[in-house]
Amino acid sequence: MATKASRSAARIMMAPAVVLLLGWMLVPLLMTLWFSFRNYLPLRGGDLGWAGFDNYVRFVSSSAFWPSIQATLVIVGSVLVITLVFGILLALLLDQPMWGQGIVRILVIAPFFVMPTVSALVWKNMFMDPVNGLFAHLWRFFGADPISWLSDASMPSIVMIVSWQWLPFATLILLTAVQSLDGEQLEAAEMDGATKLKRFYFIILPHLGRAITIVILIQTIFLLAIFAEIFVTTGGAFGTRTLSYLIFQRVLESQNIGLGSAGGVYAIILANIVAIFLMRIVGKNLDN
Amino acid sequence: MGRITLDKITKKFGDVEVIPPLDLTINDGEFVVFVGPSGCGKSTLLRLIAGLEDVSGGEIRIDGSDATMVPPAKRGLAMVFQSYALYPHMTVRKNIAFPLRMAGMDPAEQDRRITAAADVLNLTDYLDRRPGQLSGGQRQRVAIGRAIVREPAAFLFDEPLSNLDAALRVGMRLEISELHKRLKTTMIYVTHDQVEAMTMADKIVVLRAGHIEQVGSPLELYRAPRNLFVAGFIGSPKMNLIDGPAAAPYQCKTIGIRPEHIAVSAESGDWKGTVGVSEHLGSDTFFHVKCDDISEPLTVRVGGEVDVHYGDTIWLRPDAAQIHRFDDAGLRIA
Ligand SMILES: Nc1ncnc2c1ncn2[C@@H]1O[C@H](COP(=O)(O)OP(=O)(O)O)[C@@H](O)[C@H]1O
Ligand SMILES: [Mg+2]
Numbered sequence: 001m002a003t004k005a006s007r008s009a010a011r012i013m014m015a016p017a018v019v020l021l022l023g024w025m026l027v028p029l030l031m032t033l034w035f036s037f038r039n040y041l042p043l044r045g046g047d048l049g050w051a052g053f054d055n056y057v058r059f060v061s062s063s064a065f066w067p068s069i070q071a072t073l074v075i076v077g078s079v080l081v082i083t084l085v086f087g088i089l090l091a092l093l094l095d096q097p098m099w100g101q102g103i104v105r106i107l108v109i110a111p112f113f114v115m116p117t118v119s120a121l122v123w124k125n126m127f128m129d130p131v132n133g134l135f136a137h138l139w140r141f142f143g144a145d146p147i148s149w150l151s152d153a154s155m156p157s158i159v160m161i162v163s164w165q166w167l168p169f170a171t172l173i174l175l176t177a178v179q180s181l182d183g184e185q186l187e188a189a190e191m192d193g194a195t196k197l198k199r200f201y202f203i204i205l206p207h208l209g210r211a212i213t214i215v216i217l218i219q220t221i222f223l224l225a226i227f228a229e230i231f232v233t234t235g236g237a238f239g240t241r242t243l244s245y246l247i248f249q250r251v252l253e254s255q256n257i258g259l260g261s262a263g264g265v266y267a268i269i270l271a272n273i274v275a276i277f278l279m280r281i282v283g284k285n286l287d288n
Numbered sequence: 289m290g291r292i293t294l295d296k297i298t299k300k301f302g303d304v305e306v307i308p309p310l311d312l313t314i315n316d317g318e319f320v321v322f323v324g325p326s327g328c329g330k331s332t333l334l335r336l337i338a339g340l341e342d343v344s345g346g347e348i349r350i351d352g353s354d355a356t357m358v359p360p361a362k363r364g365l366a367m368v369f370q371s372y373a374l375y376p377h378m379t380v381r382k383n384i385a386f387p388l389r390m391a392g393m394d395p396a397e398q399d400r401r402i403t404a405a406a407d408v409l410n411l412t413d414y415l416d417r418r419p420g421q422l423s424g425g426q427r428q429r430v431a432i433g434r435a436i437v438r439e440p441a442a443f444l445f446d447e448p449l450s451n452l453d454a455a456l457r458v459g460m461r462l463e464i465s466e467l468h469k470r471l472k473t474t475m476i477y478v479t480h481d482q483v484e485a486m487t488m489a490d491k492i493v494v495l496r497a498g499h500i501e502q503v504g505s506p507l508e509l510y511r512a513p514r515n516l517f518v519a520g521f522i523g524s525p526k527m528n529l530i531d532g533p534a535a536a537p538y539q540c541k542t543i544g545i546r547p548e549h550i551a552v553s554a555e556s557g558d559w560k561g562t563v564g565v566s567e568h569l570g571s572d573t574f575f576h577v578k579c580d581d582i583s584e585p586l587t588v589r590v591g592g593e594v595d596v597h598y599g600d601t602i603w604l605r606p607d608a609a610q611i612h613r614f615d616d617a618g619l620r621i622a
Contacts, residue, residue, distance in 0.1 A: 187340050188373035192387035192434070193361040202386070206377040 029268075036261035043255045055262035064246055069270065072242040075159060076223040076274075080216060082163040087170030087215065088208065091178045092200075094171070105175075112168035116228040123161045124150065124233050154238035161229050166222075170215045177211035178204070213282040220278060224271055243267050289351045290442035290474030291316045292337060297346035299332055299498075306332050307498040309346065314442075314476060314491075319468050322478045323485040323521070324495035330478040333495070334444050337476065338367050350441060361390075366435035367444040370451065372427045374419040374434075380406075381415040384433045391438075405433040408467070425456045432467070442474035449484065461487060482522050486510070494518050516618040519544045525574055527612070528586045534559065534579070540613040540621055547574065547589040549610035552596070557603030561586070563596055577602060 036055055039048040059065060094105055111119065127134050128149035136146035149157045181204065189199045225244050234240045236249060244267060251260030292314040299307040306329045314320050322330045335341040337348060339360035348356045355363050366387075374383050381402060388398045406412045409429040419427055428448060435443055445464070449457045465488050468475050479485055485492050486506045494501040494509065494517070502514040506522075513519035519527050527544045535543045551557070561579035573594050576585045588604060596602065613621040 182371065182373065184369045184371050184373035185375060187360075188367065188369060188434075189375070189386070189390075190340070191338060191360045191365070191367050192438075193390040194386075198390060203375060206375075209377070 032261045032264045034261075035257050036265050038258050040257040040261075041255060042257060051258055055258045056265070059250070059259055059262045059266060064241060067239065068241050068243045068246040071155070071240055072224065072244075072270070074155065075162065075226065075240075075242060076220055078159045079162050079166060079223055080219060082159065083166045083170040083219065084212060084215060086163075086167055087174045088212075090167070090171045091174035092204075094175055095178045108171055109168045111164055112166075112172075114165070116165060116226070117232055119165055120161055120229040120232045123157075123164070128157060150234050151238050154234050154240050158229060158233065158240050161233070162223065162226060165229075166219055169219070173211050173215050174208060177208050181207050216282055217278060220274060221271075224267075224274065243270060289316055290314075290440075291351050292442060292474065292476075293349040294337070295347040295349065297333075297336060297348065298344045299329075299336055299341065300344040305344075305498070307336070310498070310500060312493065312500065312503070314474060317472045317474055319465075319475045319477065319488060319490045320493060321485040321489035321491070322476065322493050322495055323482055324480065324501075325521075326480055328495045329498040330480070330495055331446055332498075334367075334446055334476060334478050338365055338444055339363050340367075364441040365444055366438050366440035366442075367446070368428075368431045368435050368448045370447045372419070372431040372451075374427055374430055376419055379416050379418055380411060380422070380430050380433075383419065383430055384411075384415075384437055387434060387438045401437040401439075402433075405436045408436070408470075409433050409463075424452050425460060428452065428460060429463075432464070436467075436471070440473070442476060445475065445477040447479055448477075449479070450481075457484075464488065483524055486522065492522075494521060512620065513544075513612065514620050516542060516544070516614050519612060519614070519620075525587045525589070528584070529614075530582050530584070530586075532581070532583065534582050538611060538613055541616045542614040542618070544612035544614065545586075545606040545610065547587040549607040550586070550588045551605045551607065552588060552590055552594070553603045553605065555603065557605040559586075559604045559606075561602055561604060563598060563600045563602050565598070566596065568593065577604060579604065 037051055037053075039051040039054070040046070041048060090108060094101070094108065098104070114122075125133070130136055130146050130148040133146070133149075135149065139146045147153060185203055185207075186199055189203050194202060226242065227244050227248065230236055230240055230242060230245050231248075236242075236245045241249070243263070247260050247263040247267060250256050250263055254260075294310060294312040296309045296311060297307060298305065298309050310333070322333060324330055332341065336343050339355070339358060343356060346356075347354060350358075350363060350365075375386065378386070384402050384405060385398050388401065402415070403412075406415055409432060411426070411429055411433060414422060414426060414430075419430065422430065428451075431448070448464070449460050452460060461484060464475075464477075468488075477484075477488060489506055491503060492506055492509055493503050496517055502509060502518045504512075509518060509522045513522060513527075516529060520529060523546055525547050527546045528550075529542055529544050531542050535541065559579045559582065561577040561582075564576040564578055564585055566573055566575040571592070573590050573592070573596075575588050575590070575596065577588055578585045586604065615621050
């Protein structure tokens with residue numbers, strides 16, 4: 001039981017952390033909001049004063065805006081689908097008793113520990129390079145013309161790289177969920193006449209509902225902001241410019257902080273729209 | 289129909305033989321209880337019959353046809369698990385409907401059967417709840433309902449009452465017995481509790497380490513246990529088993545006498561002893577008596593309340609007609 005005294009003591013002790021976190025969040029947010037209403041061009045005279053809603057209007061009316069939203073959503077959506085489908089399959093596979101289970105599990109988790117920049121570079125140079133990449137060799141071995149992955153199939157390439165990074169996370173979460181399923185339920189379903197496929201659909205999948213929800217929510221948060229993978233591979237070219245990459249270009253390449261900040265505010269709005277949708281669709285799985 | 293024959297069934301897990309060759313016939317409509325201490329292979333045997341485990345050897349026949357290699361779903365048997373194994377994300381109605389839905393049954397017929405089963409099991413008011421919102425006894429009934437609607441050839445129960453509290457267990461015991469009387473379907477029931485076995489069974493199968501020690505009706509096992517193990521296992525409180533000089537006059541290694549077959553007297557008897565702890569149940573009194581030339585304390589049952597106290601000296605006289613005699617190998621001497 002928390003007494004009155006212990007509760008106020010708890011509040012006082014938590015206060016520094018809360019204030020720090022609040023400052024950490026609020027200061028950049030307020031600065032972004034402030035700059036988004038300023039005409040701020042660091043290399044062309046600095047802060048040139050009040051801009052009203054000019055930055056917001058310019059950001060949206062740029063021809064790059066809607067394609068960037070589309071690219072963002074396509075990447076997030078495809079990676080979610082791929083990591084969930086393969087994550088579930090891998091989790092079911094890894095749950096089977098087999099020789100060398102421990103090592104296989106560690107291998108499956110490994111990609112998650114590789115930094116995004118590094119893994120994107122590895123993919124770009126070792127696999128997808130049209131001359132020396134492994135894929136190019138493979139294609140040539142079968143007598144086909146190598147594909148220039150990052151220019152001709154830019155979007156699938158990025159999706160592939162990012163999925164490879166996030167698959168371990170999805171697998172790990174789903175595997176713990178699969179392991180927590182009561183074996184007697186599956187046996188009961190078997191006796192009730194459910195085939196393997198029906199057991200998966202009626203028993204295993206519903207059991208995984210909560211884990212799937214968690215994977216979707218967490219991955220979406222991180223995928224909306226992917227940057228390094230695009231920066232080191234296509235540099236935003238060939239239709240892979242996401243919203244966060246567009247903001248980066250406005251701020252650093254065009255040296256227009258006001259315009260970039262307005263984009264940042266749009267990114268916040270997009271993230272919230274996505275979050276509301278997700279909570280509506282999958283959030284109810286987290287109750288009860 | 290539900291006649292099940294086990295012919296030289298064996299089961300090994302790796303190198304460990306859990307069930308040595310075992311023969312058993314379960315007749316149509318019988319209520320058979322497998323009873324034995326924990327780890328003796330009761331669940332394994334039940335799972336072999338269900339088809340959830342593959343036999344290592346031997347043959348299982350259901351209604352005369354070989355079912356050894358038939359998958360569980362095709363054997364026409366329904367199982368009630370110890371953990372109930374209800375599907376937590378489905379309502380009670382959907383849980384009960386699940387086997388029917390898997391069989392592709394017409395929805396109207398499904399509804400009819402669910403309503404009938406819910407009626408029998410007093411679940412009508414709970415059909416739209418989830419298992420998580422039910423008490424232990426209700427969950428048990430849902431599990432039974434899910435078995436009933438399939439109209440199986442036989443029901444298999446694996447310690448279905450062990451997760452319930454004592455009062456509920458007595459109630460459910462009666463309900464299951466009544467269900468059997470009404471449906472007249474074969475039931476195989478696994479328990480480690482000999483009281484459940486005695487009260488419910490038509491036929492008890494006593495198991496030890498995968499071996500069948502004895503098969504018979506409750507009263508047959510009570511009156512004529514075939515060996516020391518069955519003698520000690522069946523009956524509550526346990527039969528007194530006496531070795532040594534006290535057994536000598538009966539020309540055997542060990543004699544057994546049930547607590548209810550010993551008369552108590554303050555003046556005279558065959559064995560003189562000192563009263564230890566007494567257990568007063570109101571209807572009966574059990575006391576533990578330390579006799580002079582018997583190593584183990586004897587348990588004695590006396591009807592009603594008796595005025596005997598800790599440390600009193602007492603005389604015991606076993607009812608000669610009720611003495612069970614066992615030879616050196618622990619087998620009953622007729
Ligand atoms: N899947 C299994 N693998 C290995 N040994 C098992 C397995 N299932 C049961 N056993 C062993 O078989 C014996 C009988 O188990 P079980 O049938 O569950 O006993 P009971 O139900 O009578 O308590 C036990 O010694 C147990 O350790
Ligand atoms: Mg068991």
